[in-house]
Amino acid sequence: MKSASPALDDIDRLILATLQDEGRITNVELARRAGLTAPPCLRRVRALEDSGAIKSYHARLDERTLGYGITVFAMVSLKSQAEDDLRAFEERIATLPLVRECHMLNGEIDFILKIVARDLQHFQDFLTSSLTTLPNVESVKTSLTIRTAKALPGVPVDMAE
Template structure:
């Protein structure tokens, strides 16, 4: 994938949007020192290039009844490409699995899972995760508290 060249204004746009994706184009333009039309053109170019992938609300899981977050480390019996893809498709279909990352090392995947309570998590674990085809083992860790939960990526302070 080709890397797109981002200038200081692009970086400022991204920094501001990561802080508040709901601001109007006029407000964003003012914050980065542009008028509205070129600001909108830059945003559209960043979207088209895939730098900006989506806009979404950062929802508090507890407010929707998801009181626990669990990280599950999954090992598979086979790492053949078709088996990896089958597992990836399986977890894509599980709405409680919010993130899935393939790893290098003895663990094949790490999953971030939200659940209403321990009972519903156990049902997911035994009914849909450990029983999935090709799963060798699942080790879980229940979070005690979240210290940092930052969306996006670090943008240099000079861009802000």
């Protein structure tokens, strides 16, 4: 059962920060860094997973190595902001693999999408055949990423309250 906000001590925070930075660390090494033996460290990790503090584990892939040379942010405005229409848009976006992130915003723009593509033509094809043609889409404004100065996954883990 996931709790809304698990009570975390300094060892939990250290475990979370370490796993976020080094997801493939062994339990033995994690326990050593946390000042624990392996069994209680593993119990803590499992408790953090069960509480929802740890959602999942992933390999962070290099988009360029895999042929995705550009990243684009698309600001999408919808014709209707009725809850059913918002959900329908989100459900459709969830089926589009090139869309890596989708965030609903407050303000003039309804959603911002992070999109990867092989090249500009690939993105243009996606834009005109998959995004602007979605029901309820009023407008799409795009910005091509020139370079990324910072891209950290996860969240900051405060080591003291």
